[in-house]
Amino acid sequence: NPSSPKHPHSHCEKSGTLNVTKITEHGKKVRKNWTSSWTVLQGSQLLFAKTQAMASSWFGSHQKPEFSVDLKGATVEKASKDKSSKKHVLEVKTQRGTDLLIQSDSENIINEWFKALTEVINTHAWE
Numbered sequence: 001n002p003s004s005p006k007h008p009h010s011h012c013e014k015s016g017t018l019n020v021t022k023i024t025e026h027g028k029k030v031r032k033n034w035t036s037s038w039t040v041l042q043g044s045q046l047l048f049a050k051t052q053a054m055a056s057s058w059f060g061s062h063q064k065p066e067f068s069v070d071l072k073g074a075t076v077e078k079a080s081k082d083k084s085s086k087k088h089v090l091e092v093k094t095q096r097g098t099d100l101l102i103q104s105d106s107e108n109i110i111n112e113w114f115k116a117l118t119e120v121i122n123t124h125a126w127e
């Protein structure tokens with residue numbers, strides 16, 4: 001029932017498994033480390049956990065995701081070829097200088113994430 005407000009994922013716009021790597025941290029280039037992550041888009045936050053089961057334990061507990069970025073003031077674009085040899089890669093640049101690549105072997109999945117991320121970024125553009 002999608003209208004149920006009690007569901008722990010009720011404020012989650014989107015979730016799924018993606019390949020993720022940081023490429024910069026605090027504005028400085030870092031070595032890529034592609035990892036499969038359960039990714040959750042919730043409000044203006046993009047949250048990452050190793051697995052879906054680990055993500056479920058955030059809700060209603062004091063646990064925190066493994067890693068998260070705030071999408072306020074961020075940008076998302078389809079990554080240019082020089083950023084990665086992989087297909088279907090998005091580049092997310094955050095205001096705090098953490099830049100990520102997210103990738104899926106499925107073009108449809110990446111297109112859906114591109115849409116969802118763009119929407120969230122536009123929604124929070126004036127905050």
Ligand code: I3S
Pocket residue numbers: 031032033034083084085086
């Ligand atoms: O952009 P780069 O540095 O060519 O990225 C590749 C490397 O990070 C590589 O690992 P090493 O740090 O051992 O060289 C990764 O295995 C590759 O996946 C990275 O490139 P892609 O094109 O897959 O993003």
